[in-house]
Amino acid sequence: MRGAMQVKTGNIPIEIMIAGAMLIAMFAFSAIFGLPIVYPTGSRAAEVGIHYIFPLLGVGLMGLIIAVAGDRDVAVKFHLATPCYAAVLFAHFNIKLWIPHINSANYDALYWQTDVWAGPLAAGSIAIRESMLWLIPFEANFYMISFVALFYCSFLYHAIKTPDHFGKLMVAVLLLQSLGTFAYLIAPAIGPFVYEDGINPMVTAGQHTMLEFYRGSITHGPDWIAENGGAHFTAGLAAMPSLHSAGAFLFFLFAWHHAKILVPLYALLLLFILVTAVASRWHYLIDVPAGTALAWVSFRLANRLTRRKDASEDVSRTIDREIALT
Numbered sequence: 001m002r003g004a005m006q007v008k009t010g011n012i013p014i015e016i017m018i019a020g021a022m023l024i025a026m027f028a029f030s031a032i033f034g035l036p037i038v039y040p041t042g043s044r045a046a047e048v049g050i051h052y053i054f055p056l057l058g059v060g061l062m063g064l065i066i067a068v069a070g071d072r073d074v075a076v077k078f079h080l081a082t083p084c085y086a087a088v089l090f091a092h093f094n095i096k097l098w099i100p101h102i103n104s105a106n107y108d109a110l111y112w113q114t115d116v117w118a119g120p121l122a123a124g125s126i127a128i129r130e131s132m133l134w135l136i137p138f139e140a141n142f143y144m145i146s147f148v149a150l151f152y153c154s155f156l157y158h159a160i161k162t163p164d165h166f167g168k169l170m171v172a173v174l175l176l177q178s179l180g181t182f183a184y185l186i187a188p189a190i191g192p193f194v195y196e197d198g199i200n201p202m203v204t205a206g207q208h209t210m211l212e213f214y215r216g217s218i219t220h221g222p223d224w225i226a227e228n229g230g231a232h233f234t235a236g237l238a239a240m241p242s243l244h245s246a247g248a249f250l251f252f253l254f255a256w257h258h259a260k261i262l263v264p265l266y267a268l269l270l271l272f273i274l275v276t277a278v279a280s281r282w283h284y285l286i287d288v289p290a291g292t293a294l295a296w297v298s299f300r301l302a303n304r305l306t307r308r309k310d311a312s313e314d315v316s317r318t319i320d321r322e323i324a325l326t
Contacts, residue, residue: 013080014171014305014306015077015080015081015084015085015170015171015174016080016084018084018088018171018174018175018178019083019084019085019087019088019174021178022087022088022091022092022178022181023087023090023091025091025095025181025182026090026091026094026095029095029098029102030094030098033098033101033102034222035098035101035102035222035225036222036223036225036226036229037094038094038097038225038226038229038230038233039230039233040093040230040233040234041230041231041233059082062078062152062155062156063075063078063079063082065156065160066078066155066156066159066160069159069160070159070160070163070166071163073163074159074160074163074166074167077166077167077170078155078159078166078170081170081174084174085170085173085174085177088174088177088178089177091181092177092178092180092181093233093234093236095181095184095185095236096181096184096236096237096238097217097225097229097232097233097235097236098225098236099184099185099188099236099237099238100188100214100217100218101217101218101221101222102185103185103186103188105187105188106188106189106190107187107188107189107240108189108190108191108192108194108195108239111189111192111239111240111284111286111287112192112195112284114284114285114286115192115284115285115286118285121278121285122278122279122285125274125275125276125278125279126199126278126279128275128279129199129275129276129279129280130199130279132272136272138199138200138201138202138203139202141202142272142276143203143244143272143273143276143277143280146248146269146272146273147244147247147248147273149269150247150248150251150266150269151247151251153251153262154169154251154254154255154259154262155169157259157262158254158258158259161259162258162259165254165257165258167306168302168303168306169254169302171302171305171306172250172254172298172299172301172302173247173250173298175298175301175302176243176246176247176250176294176295176298177243179294179297179298180241180243180246180291180294183240183241183290183294184238184240184241186240187240188238188240189238189239189240189284189287190211190214190237190239191207191237191239191281191282191283191284192239192281192282192283192284193207193208193211193280193281193282194211196281197281198279198280198281198282199279199280199281200279200280203280203281203282204280204281207281207282209235210232210235210236210237211237213228213232213235214235214236214237216228239282239283239284239287240283240284240286240287240290241287241290241291241293241294242277242282242283242287242288242290242291243291243294244273244277244282244291245273245274245277245283245287245288245291245292245295246291246292246294246295246298247295248266248269248270248273248274249270249291249292249295249296250295250298250299251266252266252267252270253295253296253299254299274288
């Protein structure tokens with residue numbers, strides 16, 4: 001009986017453990033700092049320019065394709081990980097709204113100085129983005145669309161073509177989102193747009209709307225967040241590290257190791273996201289390598305955790321067989 005109990009405990013999916021840890025952290029921060037947990041109430045994620053329904057429809061369609069074209073184990077993993085990822089995102093955006101109340105320090109001046117020292121790199125990013133305008137105009141919102149495309153394409157490809165690595169991808173994405181949330185709290189910053197406008201006037205307008213929410217949050221406190229946070233659920237500002245750069249690099253890493261056919265396309269999309277993150281002034285130059293380092297850590301940690309989980313499941317099956325024979 002004792003062995004059976006140990007096996008049952010050991011079989012808790014990693015995805016559930018990560019999501020549970022994030023929710024526990026969210027509730028702990030809420031209780032310790034007296035911060036309200038808010039729910040998205042807007043019909044559109046105004047700050048990122050995407051209607052809430054589109055990611056949901058995309059996930060639903062992706063689940064249907066995986067169920068039809070993928071194997072059963074992959075479909076089960078996907079439908080397990082989807083609510084876990086939703087829970088992680090819910091905690092992520094709440095904590096992101098709370099950053100100045102959890103850690104009131106601000107490192108914008110320090111990060112801005114690194115941009116000043118490395119001025120030619122920032123100028124080069126702007127020049128590269130400007131050179132793409134004939135193909136990718138500002139109003140295309142390709143910064144967000146390309147990231148979402150990497151997300152969907154990676155999950156579909158690995159679910160159907162490399163199912164042995166699909167679970168590892170799910171775990172890596174959950175780890176990236178979770179670790180990135182806590183990384184925001186270490187040395188927080190708003191972003192270089194507080195010093196200068198980025199190249200995209202549409203993005204600049206959204207940044208200033210988010211900055212108004214940020215300042216209102218600091219001035220008026222938790223009650224103001226409770227009243228206005230739902231309508232601005234995705235309005236939390238956090239420059240360090242760049243999680244879009246991190247996500248793009250993570251998907252590139254999986255392509256490099258497990259899907260060589262995707263590498264040329266992913267390399268171009270990764271370059272676009274890294275350049276645009278700086279040119280639009282969402283991020284300081286230093287945020288980008290910090291994000292890619294986070295992606296590498298998430299990739300390696302997911303490798304290790306899934307290997308241990310697979311080994312644990314092999315042991316569990318062996319024990320079950322031995323119990324059945326006794």
